[in-house]
Amino acid sequence: MDQFTINLLFVGASFALYIGIAIWARAGSTSEFYAAGRGVHPVTNGMATAADWMSAASFISMAGLIAFTGYDNSSFLMGWTGGYVLLALLLAPYLRKFGKFTVSEFIGDRFYSPTARVVAVICLIVASTTYVIGQMTGVGVAFGRFLEVSNTTGLLIGACVVFAYAVFGGMKGVTYTQVAQYVVLIMAYTIPAIFISLQLTGNPIPALGLFGDHASSGTPLLQTLDQIVSELGFNEYTAHHADTFNMVLFTLSLMIGTAGLPHVIMRFFTVPKVADARWSAGWALVFIALLYLTAPAVGAMARLNITEMMWPNGTSGEPVSVEMIESDARYDWMATWQQTGLLGWEDKNGDGKIAYFNDKDADTVAKAEAAGWGSENELTKFNRDILVLANPEIANLPGWVIGLVAAGGLAAALSTAAGLLLAISSAVSHDLMKGQLTPNISEKGELLSARIAMAVAIAVATYLGLNPPGFAAQTVALAFGLAAASIFPALMMGIFTKVNNKGAVAGMLAGLIVTLIYIFLHKGWFFIPGTNSFTDADPLLGTIKSTSFGAIGAMINFAVAFTVSKMTAPIPAEIEELVESVRVPRGAGAAVDH
Template sequence: MDLQTTIYLVVGLTFALYIGIAVWARAGSTSEYYAAGGAVHPVLNGMATAADWMSAASFISMAGMIAYMGYGGGLFLMGWTGGYVLLAALLAPYLRKFGKFTVPQFIGDRFYSKTASTVAVVCLLVASLTYIIGQMTGVGVAFSRFLGVSNDMGIYVGMAIVFTYAVFGGMKGITYTQVAQYSVLIFAYVIPAIFISLALTGMPIPQLGLGSDMAGADKSLLATLNQVVTDLGFGQYTTHLPESKLNMFVYTMSLMIGTAGLPHVIMRFFTVPNVAAARSSAGWALVFIAILYTTAPAVGAMARMNLHATINPTVMTGGDVFAADAAIEAEKRPDWMKRWEATGLLKFEDKNGDGRIQYYNEKSKDEAFKAKAEAAGWKGNELTVNNDIIVLANPEIALLPNWVIALVAAGGLAAALSTAAGLLMAISAAISHDLVKGVFKPDISEKGELMAGKIAMALSIVVAGYLGLNPPGFAAGTVALAFGIAASSLFPAIMMGIFSKKMNKEGAMAGMIAGLAFTLFYVFAHKGIFFIKGTEYVDLIGGPNAFFGITPEAIGAIGALFNFAIAFLVDKMTKEPPEHIQHMVEAVRIPRGSKAVDGAH
């Protein structure tokens, strides 16, 4: 069977599975619609959370970013997993005990204020919508690269699939499709990694392969890779850090608290039967996430090694990389390179006209290296490699069979669709439950609310599809914003709501607004007001990364500090929350008396 047919077959089978689940798991009540009836087993919820959480970026882009960043890439690994420790110990069990459908409802009830809940809805909508643009474009990319249809067509098909299970099944349909999607994506990720690890080190487990010796040599893979990249003028792989240590620290912290504060992740813990299950389910979620996240650094390092070995084979033998015949001739480059050049993810330009490909760090600060490069007649780096190549072309680089390539296509789609569905659930619940029922029409019947939920979901899918088809120019910069908002506004508000009995509505609202304003101010300074080109005001704050060299992507944690500080200051100056709220906090802190989540306001 040829490659294209195999891909259609595998992707078609997975889609049939998702639709089958949609038919089986329809939601008949608001409890099923918002919380899958509160009866999901903690292990299954862990799997669904893992799929919910791991987006197109985790699946397609992360290994490539790590390959490029080396040691510094660890901030994504620690940041995007460490958040689950915070979620398990600080938020999930208490929010589950509180027992309501949505995150804004907790903030509204705990801070006895519709305004507080509406501020939370706004934070949620901005964070989730910016996030969903990336998923929709991811769906389009996966379709067009692997299935040979246009980007737009891919997005329409993706929207139709999500529509069938999200609108009719709500959280129930989404939960069980996410379980299936997790299974697809984890096989798709791990199988190529096993083959590659086996080929390079003779060790089938990639996590151990990364720490093993090279096959047939007594030098470790990482030491070899360090040698290879430094020979080509790049920073040493195991210590390379693009920004400062302080920035890595703050960036990691921002990703951790941002992860813990993202509503579509928190919501998943409303679907388990009780408080104890919420705790263990966070552990299971991290087990399933860690299977991919501990494989990713192996994929990144090994793919980088393979790439350098392909372009300049002498690096592997420790020979002279500057020799005239060291780099491969452009004519003889492998077919997979030509295929991916067609997509624009790989670009080759023969700058010095010698018919060979020189791939090295032209920005190296090592004078000796630069002198040698010049003496060898190198006129600059000739190969541009997009990060996404590392995962997408991995099976082809390693010469794996067609069905593995097809599996990677299905895995990329599963990762993007599962995250999109989770985000759509958070968005539609905030609209139908927190705005329609909470603010505009409190006397709506359960049937009416269920209908409102389905309409909100359908509309959200249309909006998400529209944004995917017409991605705003700022799409690339916005994922950082989603984490920044969750970290600086939602996480501190929820945490203080549980851990400070005396925190009042004035403090919480002032904190949320201060944290959000600070974060937006800093991000907009670098990237433009609402990401509009030309409106950057970075000179006004004293140049790029003026705040102790911290990059705008990493600023969320500082925003959270502002949030806490302002909240406590305002809280001290205003009056205590009412007695019954303090009792409510007491009740949220103990597990006994937990009940199925409901929507009563």
């Protein structure tokens, strides 16, 4: 059986499973549609949250970013897990006690202001849409590669699948579908990592293998890697090269953004009790950590494998020959990925060999010239996003592992897209339609408008996914910055302080607008290329990149909210009571609808 058929079988079987579950769990009432009737166990909820949370950025992109940068990209690992501590300690139990369906409902009630609710809906839609565009782009690339169709066709197939289970299943469909997706994606991530860890270190647990000894040389794996990459003129893998201030700020932005993303917060409305909301965040992080503890091992081991493939005789021997790449079966993956345009090599000096080294480093170039490898790096292109998907092929693993990784990558992208679409649709139908525009809408009408909103959101995201504003990973980091600057501070102040309505509205608007402008100044207005005034290599404010600005936006939000609140009337007595009651678990009944 050829690889294409195997991929098709794995992807097809996993989809049949998700759609089957969605049909089996079709939602009936409004309450079931949004929050699965609140009958979801903390462990189940944690697993679904993990699938919802880990998107194309975590699965497809993150290990590649770590592989080619090393220690400096640890921000992704700490940032995307550390946010769960904030979520568990500062938000989840109180929002569950409040007992409504959506994030903007809490903000509208707590700040006794329809304006605050509408502003929250806008912040939510801006952050979620930015995020979902990145996911749809990822869906398109993964489908395109594994079904061997064009990016456009892949994206349209993906959009139809998301539509089918998100629109017809509601959250209950999504919750149980996402449990299945979690199982598929974690197997797809860890099985190849276990094989590779065994090959390189003899340790079946990749997270331990990373700090173990390299089996063929007997020295520690990370030392071997540091040595081999620095011989080629690259930065040492484990050393700190990044600007420290920007690294701290970027990590903090990802953490705050994690605790401010509506589709993750919504998960904590679906557990039966306040105590369960506390446990749920822990369970979610357990399931997330299984991937996040493996990711740095995947990155380091892939970097070592790739470098050794390019230098089969060691870095002091001869580079790999063009003939070997074209004829040896172990190098077939290079030809496959070359077709996608994401991997490229060129024998620039015509010596029949492909020399891979850092040609920006003068000493290495001098060494390369002396050895007769030429003065230019000949592995001309290696897109970081292909690393995880190509990893099993690079390590020469069996065909079924490659098929499994295809199914896992798609599960990661599709599950997050579906969760975000649900957050967008409930914001429109529940907060805008029922909350503001047509308060007398029937339950049936509300359900219908939720489904229409979802269909519209899929269409918009698909269109923008065809013409994305930037690389998927960039788009996703920007979504975190926007959530950090707008939603998180409002929720936290709503629980821990007595900030009033005007303060909250002014804070959210200031955080969102300043962050959006900073992003547009660096990435182009409305992401249109060429309209930017600055670049992240030379940012407006010293070393603060636009991806790190979310933490600054959050500080602006807090500062503006406190200042405006001090200058205007204090909160009324009944809101004071609401704040007091949210802080105590006693009396948390089932959720009440408006």
